[in-house]
Amino acid sequence: MSLAFDLSRTPSFFRDETFRGDFTFENSPESIRRFPFPFDRDQYMYAVNIEQHMPGPPKSATAFPIDIDEHYVAEMADRAKVLAEDPLRCQSLPHMITAEWDLLELLMTSMARDYPQWFSLHRDGDRWHWVNRPLGIDQRFTFGDAATLPYGPMEYVTRQCQGDFCLLDQRDDNLWLDAGIVTSQADWSLDFDLGMNFIEWHGPVPRAHDMGIFERALKFLLNLQIGRPIRRLNWTMTINPRLDTSPENYHRWGIDRTTVTPENVGDKVHLRVELQALWRLPRSNAIVFSIRCYLIKMRELVTVPKWGRRFHRVLRDLPADLADYKGLTNYRATTLEWLAPYDDGAPTSPGFFPD
Amino acid sequence: MSEITSRPIWGKLDPADQASAHLVCAEGHGIEAVVAAFAGRDGLLSRATVVHVAPVGAARPAGLGGAAYHRHPSRATALTAFRAHLARAKMGTQVHLAGSEAFLDEASAVAVACGIVGDGLTTELSGPATRRVQCVHCKGMMDEVAVTPFACSHCGINLTVRDHYSRRLGAFMGVCADAEAPGVLPAASRF
The missing domain is CATH 2.30.30 (SH3 type barrels.)
Structure with missing residues (x-):
């Protein structure tokens, strides 16, 4: 297998950019228009905001089950760096191997079907041939035989697919976080949470337990059906376009939150949206939980007038405990001052999409 | 004490009559909770194994009846023995842990890793809430x-x-x- 992150040889659609160091990440105008803006009204509160993972409008982030965008090649390079520094970001308990193959099948078939210009998959019984043109990979392997791949099946395929992935085992009327690859997370640790059940790994989230959110969501997920995936959006904010905001590295990136000034809000402060999707898997009866991270700079966000107005109102009215949990407290006021000129008080239309 | 959902809730030791055997691991004064839980239940003690963290030369605690009693000088040595007893344990063995919070944290992780779940494990906190x-x-x-x-x-x-x-x-x-x-x-x- 050749694994060349040589950007000069990749189709020009993919951006040459970084999510660390000099932080050259940015969104093209097309990418801004398709950003999965998470607020359908001018305020935010928890809800079990689950919907069927049905195809969204063409070119939107939900047009296909697995979204590959202009950041793909750079994100995969960032993931490889994280894994080189900390192998514990990818772990799988021994009973999850069948679910790993299920995941490989789901991702490869989706990517090859929806992006034939970049990926192809040929299957002859259990002899599979996978081609990933943007990353320069050409791999023949035997489905079900991990020795024929350079990594375990989950790690192999998710080193080639945007988003963090968790595999949830179902037993005892609960879901257990028993495998995953997590390199672009909003401050949670796979190594710490591995083996926890659904209620346990959500332990640190304020308010939602009392609201009964997790009990209801769990009940819903236990009945997830094959072929009927679901999705929801979650959000937080991140200083600098850093994918790896892990607790493991918090002592390195936490200080970024103190570097926001009125002059640099537009470039430094990012809305971070997670498109979370869940699929039931056919062989293992496990569930895939994918967490796909989208970043947008404040100066990019306000190019959509409705989003600028709305986000100003959401951030202004966010309850203090939620702001604390999301880690916004240090730079919330500065960001609000920067956003205020983009909110003329005009009413906003219902729904997520730009006017 | 916090109310977080990931936190284990330590309870009372509760040996079940129907268990085929009992495997106990206790640290220091935690043994007193073990003695109290098994008081008057000589039948259960006769099929119990007790692993105890206690100083070298300390006497066997009173009230353990016919239990097999093993004293170990440190938590690490006791947990090594506990793990070995777990590996040989038969179906239906119930596990009991008593000691400080940090001891229960570590010993219950050993038990969980060996597949002990639900009613198969009882715990009791005794000692500091470290x-x-x-x-x-x-x-x-x-x-x-x-x-x-x-x-x-x-x-x-x-x-x-x-x-x-x-x-x-x-x-x-x-x-x-x-x-x-x-x-x-x-x-x-x-x-």
């Missing part, structure tokens, strides 16, 4: 943490103990306390 904490940055484990914040004994980073507990690791998460204001630490508080 915690076992893992530094999320260097992954170092620390026993008997009594205050937060504290400096990681492995990498030196100042840690606050987050209200988040892993049964697999048997530890709370320690996270950098002053990342956003180096050197500025909240007032120390005891658990």
Whole structure:
């Protein structure tokens, strides 16, 4: 297998950019228009905001089950760096191997079907041939035989697919976080949470337990059906376009939150949206939980007038405990001052999409 | 005590009559909870194995009847023996743990890793409410943490103990306390 992150040889659609160091990440105008803006009204509160993972409008982030965008090649390079520094970001308990193959099948078939210009998959019984043109990979392997791949099946395929992935085992009327690859997370640790059940790994989230959110969501997920995936959006904010905001590295990136000034809000402060999707898997009866991270700079966000107005109102009215949990407290006021000129008080239309 | 959902709830030792055997691991004065739980139940003690962390030369505690009693000089040596007894345990064996919070954290992680679940495990806290904490940055484990914040004994980073507990690791998460204001630490508080 050749694994060349040589950007000069990749189709020009993919951006040459970084999510660390000099932080050259940015969104093209097309990418801004398709950003999965998470607020359908001018305020935010928890809800079990689950919907069927049905195809969204063409070119939107939900047009296909697995979204590959202009950041793909750079994100995969960032993931490889994280894994080189900390192998514990990818772990799988021994009973999850069948679910790993299920995941490989789901991702490869989706990517090859929806992006034939970049990926192809040929299957002859259990002899599979996978081609990933943007990353320069050409791999023949035997489905079900991990020795024929350079990594375990989950790690192999998710080193080639945007988003963090968790595999949830179902037993005892609960879901257990028993495998995953997590390199672009909003401050949670796979190594710490591995083996926890659904209620346990959500332990640190304020308010939602009392609201009964997790009990209801769990009940819903236990009945997830094959072929009927679901999705929801979650959000937080991140200083600098850093994918790896892990607790493991918090002592390195936490200080970024103190570097926001009125002059640099537009470039430094990012809305971070997670498109979370869940699929039931056919062989293992496990569930895939994918967490796909989208970043947008404040100066990019306000190019959509409705989003600028709305986000100003959401951030202004966010309850203090939620702001604390999301880690916004240090730079919330500065960001609000920067956003205020983009909110003329005009009413906003219902729904997520730009006017 | 926090109300977090990932936190184990320590209960009372509760040996079941129908268990085929009982495997006990206790630290220090935790043995008194064991003696109390098995009082008047000589039949159960006759098929019990007791692993006890106690000083070299200490006498066998009274009230353990016909139980097989094994004394070990440290938590590490006791847990090595406990793991070996677990590996040989037969179906239907019930496991009982008694001791400090940090001991229960570590010993229950050993039991869970061997597949002991549900009614198969009973626990009782006796002794200080110190915690076992893992530094999320260097992954170092620390026993008997009594205050937060504290400096990681492995990498030196100042840690606050987050209200988040892993049964697999048997530890709370320690996270950098002053990342956003180096050197500025909240007032120390005891658990």
